[in-house]
Amino acid sequence: MHEWSLAEGIIATISDECSRLSVDSVSDVDLSVGELAQIELPVLREALRSLKKGTVMSGCRIHISQEKTAFRCRKCGRNWSFSDSRKELEPLGDGGDNAVHYIPSSINAFISCPSCGSPDFDISSGFGLRISRFKPGGRRI
Ligand SMILES: [Zn+2]
Numbered sequence: 001m002h003e004w005s006l007a008e009g010i011i012a013t014i015s016d017e018c019s020r021l022s023v024d025s026v027s028d029v030d031l032s033v034g035e036l037a038q039i040e041l042p043v044l045r046e047a048l049r050s051l052k053k054g055t056v057m058s059g060c061r062i063h064i065s066q067e068k069t070a071f072r073c074r075k076c077g078r079n080w081s082f083s084d085s086r087k088e089l090e091p092l093g094d095g096g097d098n099a100v101h102y103i104p105s106s107i108n109a110f111i112s113c114p115s116c117g118s119p120d121f122d123i124s125s126g127f128g129l130r131i132s133r134f135k136p137g138g139r140r141i
Pocket of ligand 1: 073074075076077078113114115116117118
């Protein structure tokens, strides 16, 4: 499962940042996971809990929040959210949601700008996973 490699990546990124800042522990980490990211949160939590042992993150609290997916039209600049576009997926039934979740690059085939109808848009947020904040716990002496 890729949640385990994501967890490794998160821990590696925070460990690097801690050595750069000369801190040896982290008390809180906030993660933001996109609505369209193909991430199983319970699996990610489990992976983090298991992999953080013995790292700068061993005693830290991890907060995971879900980020709404937003789109931005390249033609007219309109911003809108995935839930606004849900009805466009309805004719596809459950298959529509699955197609978008499992092949996010196919999203332009199903969704178009609500203002101008252009299928040329960017996914401006809610696509992947990011570390939105972390709080260092202690300074290395
Ligand atoms: Zn548009």
